[in-house]
Structure formats: C-alpha cells, structure tokens
Amino acid sequence: MARYVFITGGVVSSLGKGLASAALGALLQARGFSVRLRKLDPYLNVDPGTMSPFEHGEVFVTDDGAETDLDLGHYERFTGVAARRSDSVSSGRIYSNVLEKERRGDYLGKTIQVIPHVTDEIKDFIAIGDDEVDFQLCEIGGTVGDIEGLPFFEAIRQFSQDRPRGQCIFMHLTLLPWIKASGELKTKPTQHSVKELRSIGLAPDILVCRSEGPIPQKERAKLALFCNVRPDSVIAAQDLSTIYDAPLAYHREGLDQAVLDAFQISPAPRPELTKWEDVSDRIHHAEGVVRVAIVGKYTQLEDAYKSIAEALTHGGMANRVKVKAEWIDAEIFEREDPAPQLERFHAILVPGGFGERGTEGKIAAAKFAREHKVPYLGICLGMQMAVIEAARNVAGVEKAGSEEFDHEAGVRRFEPVVYHLKEWIQGNHSVRRKVDDDKGGTMRLGAYTAMLTEGSRVAEIYGSSEIEERHRHRYEVDTKYREQLESVGLCFSGMSPDGRLPEIVEWSDHPWFIGVQFHPELKSKPFDPHPLFASFVRAALETSRLV
Template sequence: MARFVFITGGVVSSLGKGLASAALGALLQARGYSVRLRKLDPYLNVDPGTMSPFEHGEVFVTDDGAETDLDLGHYERFTGVAARKTDSVSSGRIYSNVLEKERRGDYLGKTIQVIPHVTDEIKDFIAIGEDEVDFMLCEIGGTVGDIEGLPFFEAIRQFAQDKPRGQCIFMHLTLLPYIAASGELKTKPTQHSVKELRSIGLAPDVLVCRSEGPIPPKEREKLALFCNVRPDSVIAAQDLKSIYEAPLAYHREGLDQAVLDAFGISPAPQPNLAKWEDVADRVYNPDGEVRVAIVGKYTQLEDAYKSIAEALTHGGMHNRVRVRAEWIDAEIFDREDDVAPLLEGYHAILVPGGFGERGTEGKIKAAQFARERRIPYLGICLGMQMAVIEASRNLLGMETAGSEEFDQEAGVKRFEPVVYHLKEWVEGNRTIQRDKDDDKGGTMRLGAYDAVLKDGSRVAKIYGGTGISERHRHRYEVDIKYRDKLEAAGLRFSGMSPDGRLPEIVEVDGHPWFIGVQFHPELKSKPFAPHPLFADFVKAAVDQSRLV
C-alpha cells in the first residue's frame, strides 16, 4: 500500500512545485523506494491538448496517448518512470466523467453535487495503482485560495481522513520574498498561505520555501512556530543555476529526510546519489560549448519547447559540452530573402513542431540553409514536414509544394500537398479513422508507435537497431507518393511505419547530419539517459564547431 505525499502551493504560481515533486521522487528512488507522480490540475479544459502554447507551455505526451501538463515531463526526466493517462487529470476531465455517469443513470437519480460526487471522482483517480509503488506523489496545480482548486483540496483532505493515520502527508511550497530596500526576508506571505490552507482543513507536515538564498535560523524558527511545523521540516528551495542540481540541493536541505520523518520511517535507507552527482558534474564542468539555433513559432515562451530544451541539455551532458540554445522566431525568416546573416555562426539548426501556417516559410528556409550549407539539422514533426517540402521545391522543382494544413487554414487551394491530413492509421490491432472536421481535442495520432528503420541508414546506426518505438502528436503526414522522386534526389525515407504507409524518418544522403522525424524524441530523453538522436545531434554540432 502506497504512502501519499500531497504537494500544494501558495502565495504565487510558478514557484517550482513540479520540480520539487520530481526531485523528491528522485531522492526517494535513491533510497531504494519505488515512486509514481501525479498532477491534478484545476482548469476546466479536459486536457491541455487544445490550449495555446503561450497559455500553458508545451503539451507532454505519454506512451499511452495522453496529452498532459509539462510537469509530467519533469517527473519522467527525474525518475525515469514512464507517465500514464492515469497520472494526469483536470477539473474538466473530472466533471466530464461525473456528467457522463449522471447521463447513464449511474447515480440512481441522486442530486449531483461537488461533495460527494466530484470529490469522490477525484479520490478514485488518486487511488489508481496505489498497490504498485511505495510512494505516490500528487501535485495539486494552482495555489491555495484559488476557487477552482477547492474541490481538489477538499478531496485530498477526505482522502487523508479515509486512510490509516500516517499514510498521507502534506508538503506546501511557498515564496519567501527578499525585500532589498529593508534587507529583510519576509515570512508573512508564507504564514498567510499556511493559514489559508489550514482554514480548509489541511496542515502542512513539510514546508518548502522558495528563496533567493538560505533561510537564517531566526526566520526558520519563526516559520516553524507560526506554521506549526518542526524546524527541520522547513526546507529552503534556493535559486539554482541548473534544475539538475535540485535533487542534490534538496537533499542537502533535508527534504527527503523530513518526508521520511513525517511518515515515521526510521531508520531510513541511506541514499545513493552517485547518478545525480555525475549529472551535476557534467552540467557544471563542460569541456566546450556549441551554439544551436531553434527556429520555431512559439519562441517567446521557452516552456512551449521545454522538452526540446532539456533534451539538448542532455545531449550536451553526454558529449561533455554546454549547449547554448538560441531561440529564433521563424516569422522573421518569412520576411527575409537571405537568411544566411541570421543563421551563420551556429553549429546546428533545430526546427521543432507546431500547428498552422504562420512561420512555416521561415522554417522551410532554415531547412534549405542547413541542407545547402551542410549544417547539422534536426527537424521534429512539422520540422520534418518542412524539410520534405523544401526538398520538393528545391530538388524536384515543385514550386507549389506545401501542406494540406495550410490550404485548409486559408480556405483556398494554393499548394500541391506533399503533406496531407491523415484520415486513417493503425493503432495496435485496430484502425483509427479521423475527419478534418472532427473535434480538435484528442483526435491526433497520439502516443507510442513502432517504426522500422532502413538497415544501414544513419538513424539505424544511431539507435543501434532497426526497430524503435517513439511518441507522436500530429494529424498531418508526408505523402509517400513522392517517395521515389525524393529518394532519387537524395532525400532518403529511412524510417517507416510497420505497414510501410507512413514515413517516420527522412535523412539527406551525403550530408554530415540532416535528419527529420515525424515523432517527438525529446519526450523520452533524460539527463542520465539522453535520447540517442539528441546525443548524436549534439555530437554533430561539436564536429561542426571544429570546422568553423
């Protein structure tokens, strides 16, 4: 039976609850325990799949096809535990489930209310798989006091009451602001946050305080007194140069010990942190640096490409170099005939995914520059499709080559589509059918799919075999009817779906490193297990830096 840690936040959002949860999971693993992490989000969207990247950051996709919050990426990267559909839920999903049950008559004519029906649905979700692990870490999105979060707070209060004493604890993360004018670290916001939490029946066992520096003994004692926690359960979460130092930093502060003490686990196994010490060493002691241009559509918010940024960091760790990722708005390229002044000096170019036509001409120009100038290029999802369109235009002479997506968006036929809307594909032992007019949420090709790599290809050498499984999130595919012409021109289709119908990977013959993938390899990369594509891509950038 799992022990439960409920992580809540106060004062302001974006303090790092997801990172603290992930780091705690890593520390418990280092002590020999098994863990699973969950995210409970209070927004009314059924999932973040239809939310703008500017609103919510990237959508993280699981193997079983769930579109989830980006915090699940942190959970996977730090613990190596593959997330599942049952690890992410929103108010929208909870209410949708309750209303579906009401329509079916499952409640036998009862009046449906937040308590007990909504809270019971949340509790049922929390309990899924509780016999599988030693610790279940559940992060509640938002901050205490948010009206939309109240059902979740009430549900975890009830859940803790239902369980035997000592099986659930509460960890609360708050802000300790430093007022430079007075030279003081202010504890009052944290006191008020804990007071708000206690007013709804929850009391923190561990208090994690985000601050710019260490917490002086006087302030630590004050927090312990007024927030009713032990002084050694007041944990400083100081600003770090790298998120990958977080497990070591939290261990130095005693977070894992405070959690184990709250559960009464004594003596506790000693942690083996060698893995994280090696990760930190690779981050802080690189042997060089490479510059990678990321030509994307949502560059104003780095969280929109969070997993890509982290996967590049992992590739850098593997090669003992620091990757300086520089974000370039693809729309700037749309207005430029010559993109060379904007891209010269970079050691590699990455074009990530996206939706819609905006910025795509700039991505095509970036792919052309990389191909013609022999700069390492990695195109992901839309980035692969733009590379195929570029090759169609400039190698095959198809001046109007484009994507059906762009014509559909404009409502005008302008392009000869080498990329089309996927209407049917095979998932396991069943056929999935979709129409362009279907609802947008959850209707893409989502989750893990197998691919077969061409023997002797660059990607087969990178992966070390010809069979792979990668995560997808897209509704448009490259049309294989142009395959023979493109391969004759030098663009090889080196990875295909098992039935041979859907292109998964393309690469340019004779190029130092030019690969486009339809899937999202960044979603499976971890600091201690970099994705092979990113590790080899960064290696190619290192080789390129020696030529410059």
C-alpha cells in the first residue's frame, strides 16, 4: 500500500506546486523509493485539450493519449516516470463520470450529491495504482479557499481518514512576501492560509514557503508555532536561477527528510544525488552559447511552449552549451522580410499550433532556413509548414496549403498538401474521425510507432530504424505528393508502420533540416535529453562556429 503526500497551495497561485512536487518525487527516488505523481485540477473543463494556450499554457500528452496539465511534464522530466491517463483529472471529468453513472442507474435511484458521490469518485481516482509504488504524490490545483476546489479538499480529508494512521501527510505551499518599505518578511498570509486549511479539516505536516531569500530563524519559529508544525518542517523555497537546481535546493533545506520523518521512516536511506549534481554542473558551467529563434503564435505566454523550452535546455546540456531561445511572433513575418531578424540566430524552431493565424510567417521562416542552410526543426504544424513551403517554392505546387485553413474560411483557396486525418490505425483497430466531430479528445493522440529510412539523418540521430513518439494533431501531410516532393530533395524519412502517414521529412542537401509530425519535446529529460534536440543544438553550435 502506497504512502500519500497531498500537496496544496495558498496565498496566491503560480508559486510552483508542480515543481515542488516533481522535485520531491526526484528526491524520494534518490533515496531508493518508487513514486508516482498525480494532478487534481478543480476547473470544469474535462481536460485542457480545448483550452487556449493563453489560458492554461501547453497541453502535455501522455503515451496513452491523455491531454493533461503541463505540471505532468514537470513530473516526467524530474522523475523519468512516464505519465498516464490516470495521473490527471479535473472537476469536469469527475462530474462527467458521476453523471454518466447516474444516467445508467448505477446509484439505484439515490439523490446525487457532492458528498458522498463526487468525493467518492475523487477518492477512487486517487487510489488508482495504490499497490504499484511506495509513494503517491497528489497535487491539488488552485489555492485553498477557491470554491471549486472544496470537493477535492474534502475528498483528501476523507481519504486520509479512510487510510491507516500514518499513511497520508499534507504539504502546504505558501508565499512569504517581502515588504520592501518596512524591510520585513511577512508570515501573516501563510498563517491565514493555514487557518483556512484547518477550517476545512486539513492540517499541514510540512510548510514549503516561497520567498526571495532565506527565511530567518525567528520567522521559522513563528511559522512553526502559529501553524502548528515542527520547526524542521518549515522549508524555504527560494527563487532559483534554474528549475533544475530545485532537487538539490530542497534537499539542502531538508524537504525529503521532513517527509520521511512525517511518515516515521527511520533510518532513512541515504540519497544518491550524483545525477542531479551533474545536471546542475552542466547548466552552470556551460562552455558556449547558441541562439535559437522559436517562430510561433503563442509567444506572449512562454508556458504555451513549456516542454519545447525545457527540451532545448536539455539539448544544450547534452552539448555543454547554454541555449538562448527567443520567441518571435510568426505574424511579423507576414508583414516583414524575416531575414533581418532570423539572420541573428544559429537555428530556427517552428512549433505546433492550431488555426491559420501566423502560418504564412512560419512558412517564411521555413523558407529562410532552407535557403540560408540554417538548422531547422519543425514540430507538428512546423513540419506541415515546411512541406507546404517546399511544395510551393521547389516542387511547383503554387497553391499548396492545408485543408485546415480552407475549412475555416469556408472556400477552397489552396491545393491541400495537408489534409484532415480521417482514419488511422491505433493498436489493432482502426480509428475514424470527421471534420465536424467534437474538438476535445478527437485528435491522433498518444504514442505511435514510426519506421525510419535506413541511412537517413533521423535514423542516424536515433540510432534505430523504429521509434515511438507522442502525437497530438488532426491534420496530416498527404502522401500523394510524396514522389513529387522527394524528386526535389525533400525526403520522407519516417513513416507509420502501414506506410500511410508521414512522420518525418528532411532535406537531403541541407546541413540539418528536419520536420516531425509528433512532439519529441514531451519525452525529453534533463538527465536523458531527447536525441533530436541534442542533435539540433549540436547543429546550431556548429553554425555558431561558422559565423
């Protein structure tokens, strides 16, 4: 039976509960324990799949095809444990499950209420995989006091009472604001947050306090006294120059020891932190800098491309260089020549996205990279834009475009080199989709196999002829243009096992130009950089030496 750590937040949002949870998971692993991390989100969307990246940041996709919160990306990157569908749930999904059961008659005519039916559904979700790991870390989204979070707080209160004594602890993350005018670190917001938590039946065992600097002993003692926790369970979470210092920083503060003490695990196994010391060393002792332009459409919010930013960092670590990524709005290149901006960079990355806005700018970026021999990585839509650019400007398909854009405009403006994916093979069965299907959860989602062409650049990068990568898209490059495109040098170097769906394209006469239909960034980790990103940054580094 697993031990449970429930992570809650207070005072303000965006304090880093996901990062703290991920770092704690990494520290428990370093002590020899197995872990799984889980996210419970109070919003009423069934999942983040239909939410704007400006609202919620990126959508992280699991191997089994779940569209989840971006915090699951932190969990995977820090622990290496592949996230799955059962690691993320929202109020929307919980209520949907309850209502489906009510419609089927599963409740035998009872009046359906938040307590016990909604809370029981949450508890059932929390208990999934109870016997698989030593520790389950469950993060509750939002902050204590949010009305939509109350069913989750009540559920974890009940869950802790249902379990044997000592099987559950609570970790509360808060803010200690520094008041510049008075020169004081204020503990009162944390005291009020804990008071709010205790009013709904939860008492924190550990306080993790975000602050700009160290927490003096006087304030620690005050927090321990008024929040009813042990002094050594008041953990400082100072601002860091990189998130990958978090495991070592939390270990120095004693977070992992405080958790083991709360569970009365003694003697505690000694931690093996060599892996994280190497990660920190590679970041802080980089031997060069490469500049990468990310030409996208959600550039106002960096979290919209969170996994890409982290994967570039990992690629830099693999090459012992620092990657300086600059976000460029693709729409700019629909009005201006991209050359003056892009010639400043050593490499160009065009990420995924939905809708027509900014696509002509992405096509212009792909053209610049092709003509000027600048390393280029196109991901999902970025691959499709590279194919359209090749079709228009090299293969003679002057009106090449995507069915996605014609569908939105309601008129046929393009010759669709990219079409709406209507059928594909998933496992041992066929999946069919229509253009007017619901948007949520209807894409080609999750891990799929791709076969790589022998002797291709990607086969060399992966060191294999068969790979498995995660997808999230509903449009595909049409293979009927394959022969025409390959005749001018754009090779289809990765295909689905049945040969129907293009997975990877690359220019044969370019130093490094690769487009992939999948999302390699989702599987990259600081201690195991994704081979595509490691190779892409290496190509950028070689370009920087030529400049």
